[in-house]
Amino acid sequence: MKVLIVASHNCGKYSSFVSEQAESTKKKNTQIDYFPVEGKGFRGYWRNREKLLKKIEEYHPDIIHAHYGLSGLLANLQREVPVVTTFHGSDIHSGGIWLLLSKICMYLSAFNIFVSRRIYETAKYKKSNYAILPCGTDTHTFFELPKDEARNDLGWEQNGKYVLFAGAFENKVKNYALAQKAVTLVNGCQLIELKGYDRVQVNLLMNACDCLLMTSDKEASPMVIKEAMLCGCPIISVDVGDVKDMISGIVGCFIVRREPEDIADKLLHIFELRERTDGRNRIIQSGLDLSDIARRIQTIYEDVYKIHARK
Known part of the structure; x- marks a missing residue:
């Protein structure tokens, strides 16, 4: 399965929890590629649209996995490839226009992941295509020392x-x-x-x-x-x-x-x-190490792909 990760790259790199999760799914026989979103606010993200469409045409992903609401909204501007969007918090609890844009993204996405129950409850999402799934932690990088x-x-x-x-x-x-x-x-x-x-x-x-x-x-x-x-x-x-x-x-x-x-x-x-x-x-x-979360993410990808293939 080919998955395209769409996430902010404004700091010259992806957030560690985004890249670590993506790389951990590679071990589950998933092919991963990235699309770096550069720019801020709705207009900044909108300017990435043509580049993203070109990337999709070249890579032919089975699934797009977007991180944060604006990335998810950008990814959903096309309707050929199903989008999984993970909401990490600031896209929800910032409220106002950002919450509104995130809600539009939720209803367009094939599947939504909320990293905590409180974020899900704040979003007041009503449909059933979601999971509450925190990002996994790297048990090899973080360990006990004297x-x-x-x-x-x-x-x-x-x-x-x-x-x-x-x-x-x-x-x-x-x-x-x-x-x-x-x-x-x-x-x-x-x-x-x-x-x-x-x-x-x-x-x-x-x-x-x-x-x-x-x-x-x-x-x-x-x-x-x-x-x-x-x-x-x-x-x-x-x-x-x-x-x-x-x-x-x-x-x-x-x-x-x-x-x-x-x-x-x-x-x-x-x-x-x-x-x-x-x-x-x-x-x-609690099954919150990277490997356990990767297995659950992989299951979501497979389920979304199967549903999309039947349409």
């Missing part, structure tokens, strides 16, 4: 208190201000910005830190949470996206109120325990 070794590699103090912030400080959606207020209530605590690191370095950070802190205003199914779980990293998060479902019942992981005092209280608890979590087993048992 904390002292990870800290040595990073040049950190062995007795320091390090909290890894789940994103870039300037990203307003991540709500750095709340995290900063909480950390200032804990003496000697350092907040580390998760920005500008490659995947190997992120694995080191997650093994070296005392916990991952997420204070985001909006999320869907944040990959950073699942990656931290694979590293056995304790997690403190507000109730956002599917985080509560992911970490519920795991010792050393906490859902907190959006209050600095509550976050600080849980930070003190984690610093006192100084233990890693059993998050890795939760990910594996």
